[in-house]
Amino acid sequence: MTDKPLEQQLEEAQHRLEAARIQARNLSAKNTAAHGGNDPGILSGIRRKKNAKADAKRFAAYDREAAAWAAIPALELAVMLIENRIAERDRVRFHRDDIVGALFILTKWGWKKVRTVNKVTVSVDSGYSWADKVAFDQVLQVKR
Numbered sequence: 001m002t003d004k005p006l007e008q009q010l011e012e013a014q015h016r017l018e019a020a021r022i023q024a025r026n027l028s029a030k031n032t033a034a035h036g037g038n039d040p041g042i043l044s045g046i047r048r049k050k051n052a053k054a055d056a057k058r059f060a061a062y063d064r065e066a067a068a069w070a071a072i073p074a075l076e077l078a079v080m081l082i083e084n085r086i087a088e089r090d091r092v093r094f095h096r097d098d099i100v101g102a103l104f105i106l107t108k109w110g111w112k113k114v115r116t117v118n119k120v121t122v123s124v125d126s127g128y129s130w131a132d133k134v135a136f137d138q139v140l141q142v143k144r
Contacts (some may be wrong), residue, residue, distance in 0.1 A: 006082060006085055006086050006089065007086070009082050010079065010082045010083065010086065013075065013078050013079045013082055014079055016075055016078075017072070017075040017076060017078075017079055020068065020071050020072050020075050021072060023068050024065065024068035024069045024071075024072060027061075027064055027065040027068050028065055028069075030061075031061050031062065031065050091140070093136075093137065094136055094137075094139045094142060095136060096117060096119070096120075096136065098142060099114070099117050099122055099136065099139065099142055100117050101144060102114050102117075102142045102143060102144055103143055103144060104142075104143040105122055105124065105134065105139045105140075105141065105142055105143070106139070106140045106141035106142075106143075107124075107134055107138050107139060107140060108138065108140070111143075112124035112125060112132070112134065113125040115131050116131075118133070120135065120136060121133040121134060121135050121136070122134045122136070122139065
């Protein structure tokens with residue numbers, strides 16, 4: 001990985017994402033203006049005389065635009081992953097003393113009723129005859 005702080009990584013990723021969005025919008029506008037606006041007949045290549053050079057140029061422009069739009073989801077994912085890493089780093093960590101006496105805990109699966117608090121886990125109701133165990137580091141919130 002990199003040794004840059006997460007906030008700096010996030011700022012750089014957001015900058016790259018915004019630059020990619022601007023580039024894709026610019027290419028879309030350029031292709032729309034250069035190739036007859038929104039006329040669907042232009043894309044089909046209907047004309048009297050074939051022109052391979054013009055076709056290659058037009059198709060290359062469409063390929064550049066498609067590649068620019070295709071890069072955006074990966075950049076959005078990179079931003080989201082860095083934001084999640086920051087949130088995970090900054091969240092409150094619960095210890096046994098924080099959970100003793102709690103009625104409910106919140107995990108990534110929802111609110112669970114506490115049965116017992118063990119040494120490193122919390123036993124919660126599963127809705128069946130057995131108890132599910134949740135590690136302290138998976139507890140997101142506590143209700144007393």
